[in-house]
Amino acid sequence: MNAIVKVENVGMTFDTKKGRFVALQNVNLQIRQGEVVSLIGHSGCGKSTLLNLIAGLTLPTSGAMICNGREIAGPGPERAVVFQNHSLLPWLTCFENVHLAVERVFGAKEGKDKLKARTNAALEMVHMSHAAQKMPHEISGGMKQRIGIARAFAMEPKILLMDEPFGALDALTRASLQDELIGVMEKTGATVVMVTHDVDEAVLLSDRVVMMTNGPAATIGEILEVKLAKPRDRLQLAHDPHFAECRGAILEFLYQKQMKKAA
Amino acid sequence: MSTATLTSGLVTVGPDTEAASDTRNDIIVSKQEASMLAAPVTPAPAAEPSVSIGERCGSFLRAVLPPLLGFAFIIGLWALVAMKSADFPGPAKTLDAAITLFSDPFYQNGPNDQGIGWNILSSLKRVAIGFGVAALVGIPMGFIIGRFAFMNSMLEPIISILRPVSPLAWLPIGLMVFKAADPASTWTIFICSIWPMILNTAQGVQRVPQDYLNVARVLNLSEFKIITKILFPSVLPYMLTGIRLSIGTAWLVIVAAEMLTGGVGIGFWVWDEWNNLKVEHIIIAIFVIGIVGLVLEQFLLLIARRFSYGNN
Numbered sequence: 001m002n003a004i005v006k007v008e009n010v011g012m013t014f015d016t017k018k019g020r021f022v023a024l025q026n027v028n029l030q031i032r033q034g035e036v037v038s039l040i041g042h043s044g045c046g047k048s049t050l051l052n053l054i055a056g057l058t059l060p061t062s063g064a065m066i067c068n069g070r071e072i073a074g075p076g077p078e079r080a081v082v083f084q085n086h087s088l089l090p091w092l093t094c095f096e097n098v099h100l101a102v103e104r105v106f107g108a109k110e111g112k113d114k115l116k117a118r119t120n121a122a123l124e125m126v127h128m129s130h131a132a133q134k135m136p137h138e139i140s141g142g143m144k145q146r147i148g149i150a151r152a153f154a155m156e157p158k159i160l161l162m163d164e165p166f167g168a169l170d171a172l173t174r175a176s177l178q179d180e181l182i183g184v185m186e187k188t189g190a191t192v193v194m195v196t197h198d199v200d201e202a203v204l205l206s207d208r209v210v211m212m213t214n215g216p217a218a219t220i221g222e223i224l225e226v227k228l229a230k231p232r233d234r235l236q237l238a239h240d241p242h243f244a245e246c247r248g249a250i251l252e253f254l255y256q257k258q259m260k261k262a263a
Numbered sequence: 264m265s266t267a268t269l270t271s272g273l274v275t276v277g278p279d280t281e282a283a284s285d286t287r288n289d290i291i292v293s294k295q296e297a298s299m300l301a302a303p304v305t306p307a308p309a310a311e312p313s314v315s316i317g318e319r320c321g322s323f324l325r326a327v328l329p330p331l332l333g334f335a336f337i338i339g340l341w342a343l344v345a346m347k348s349a350d351f352p353g354p355a356k357t358l359d360a361a362i363t364l365f366s367d368p369f370y371q372n373g374p375n376d377q378g379i380g381w382n383i384l385s386s387l388k389r390v391a392i393g394f395g396v397a398a399l400v401g402i403p404m405g406f407i408i409g410r411f412a413f414m415n416s417m418l419e420p421i422i423s424i425l426r427p428v429s430p431l432a433w434l435p436i437g438l439m440v441f442k443a444a445d446p447a448s449t450w451t452i453f454i455c456s457i458w459p460m461i462l463n464t465a466q467g468v469q470r471v472p473q474d475y476l477n478v479a480r481v482l483n484l485s486e487f488k489i490i491t492k493i494l495f496p497s498v499l500p501y502m503l504t505g506i507r508l509s510i511g512t513a514w515l516v517i518v519a520a521e522m523l524t525g526g527v528g529i530g531f532w533v534w535d536e537w538n539n540l541k542v543e544h545i546i547i548a549i550f551v552i553g554i555v556g557l558v559l560e561q562f563l564l565l566i567a568r569r570f571s572y573g574n575n
């Protein structure tokens with residue numbers, strides 16, 4: 001299968017006040033069309049850095065990043081990002097936040113009614129139609145994250161990038177959002193790259209789990225294929241031997257091979 | 264000034280610190296004032312507080328009683344001081360004078376003898392003009408300084424030198440350039456208002472959360488949309504803080520400036536009444552200046568609250 005994203009020998013070095021800091025070194029990764037990939041690793045290993053490189057928010061200091069056969073030169077709407085802290089603009093309503101994205105992507109080709117319909121459909125997809133006219137500070141953290149997801153999906157991106165999308169949420173909200181995301185991914189067949197530090201989440205949602213070594217000079221340690229049929233159901237998976245196996249492999253990687261000195 | 268960028272995590276919206284504040288109230292203390300305040304001060308056996316009522320009416324009184332007590336104390340102290348001094352008017356005499364004064368605030372007896380209402384309005388007008396021009400110049404300048412590091416490094420040293428200068432030091436320059444008292448005091452207001460506006464706006468621009476700028480970049484928003492949908496709304500609270508600080512300083516400075524330039528205005532009026540030895544009028548003026556300042560401040564706080572978007 002043809003890779004939609006190719007990360008080739010990528011290195012990322014930051015110039016800091018204390019000198020040069022090598023965050024990533026020799027990262028190689030290919031992501032196929034329609035695939036869901038999670039990046040997992042200890043905090044500070046460079047997951048966000050890699051995701052930001054794919055997003056084009058930062059450019060690598062060495063190696064090549066290719067998306068759809070073209071070098072990634074900057075961010076673009078075909079690579080939508082769901083930010084960790086949702087990043088809704090607090091002075092716009094939920095509807096306006098999503099509409100801003102829709103307008104930007106489809107505004108040139110489609111009429112006002114069509115744009116509105118798209119926005120409403122996106123809100124509907126994450127079950128947030130009732131909050132369309134609310135301001136972000138009036139809704140809960142989980143709801144904000146849903147709006148963030150709606151905003152990203154509404155752009156119909158080729159690739160959806162998510163940086164710990166549920167990291168700030170409590171366990172129950174997190175589970176219900178994961179289920180929602182499974183539904184949305186099923187419906188859209190989107191290619192997704194997701195950063196997470198939650199082992200269950202990684203196995204539940206992804207086709208492949210990319211495990212990163214500890215920084216500095218982090219790189220990809222192992223890649224695990226999750227061969228579980230989709231759509232997945234968290235209750236059934238609890239008793240699935242392959243699920244347990246995947247989980248075990250990741251835990252082993254994180255807590256034996258990449259044990260972190262007490263942070 | 265550092266180019267502060269907030270990476271993911273905490274997103275502060277709006278001014279959490281009143282950083283660029285520079286209120287200067289150490290302006291004029293004349294010899295006469297000093298001697299006036301030197302009247303003997305005896306410790307006051309504070310006015311009899313009615314505590315027993317406070318117990319009955321609960322929370323309402325608990326909110327109202329302390330401020331009332333504070334006023335009662337200060338008035339009691341004032342009355343005592345006035346009793347011991349021959350030319351210091353007491354609260355009763357001052358109240359009398361205030362009633363006469365405010366019964367006809369808008370009389371006009373020639374250019375140098377106008378009602379207190381006119382004096383207040385003239386001062387407010389000067390503040391409004393000086394401040395308005397300062398906003399027109401300062402806010403765009405703040406945007407430029409905040410957005411372009413080059414402009415920041417170019418203008419920052421100049422601003423750092425000029426900002427600590429008392430606005431009154433600029434008064435002679437105003438008099439020389441405009442050859443009239445009125446625009447000169449407006450000019451002084453302009454000078455003192457402009458710094459907080461430049462600095463707060465610049466700070467707001469530099470503090471636009473990186474996340475919002477990332478949203479703009481991912482969505483590939485046009486420059487116009489970036490300004491209207493992201494920069495302006497996110498800088499607005501900082502701008503309003505700058506405006507509030509400016510107005511506060513302007514109101515402090517106008518009194519002093521008018522004392523020096525004369526004409527019609529509350530500052531000049533204070534000086535005039537001092538020359539007429541109407542000390543009770545000066546006390547009234549102090550209250551009036553305080554109350555007007557408070558009203559201005561509260562009004563701007565009200566606007567600022569309207570534009571603060573909750574905590575995200």
Ligand SMILES: Nc1ncnc2c1ncn2[C@@H]1O[C@H](COP(=O)(O)OP(=O)(O)O)[C@@H](O)[C@H]1O
Pocket residue numbers: 014015016021023041042043044045046047048049050215
């Ligand atoms: N802009 C930057 N400047 C300097 N160092 C950075 C920058 N961004 C990230 N780093 C460093 O790179 C490493 C990886 O960071 P990050 O990708 O955010 O980790 P995480 O895996 O927790 O998302 C960290 O040590 C971090 O301090």
Ligand SMILES: [Mg+2]
Pocket residue numbers: 047048049
């Ligand atoms: Mg991270």
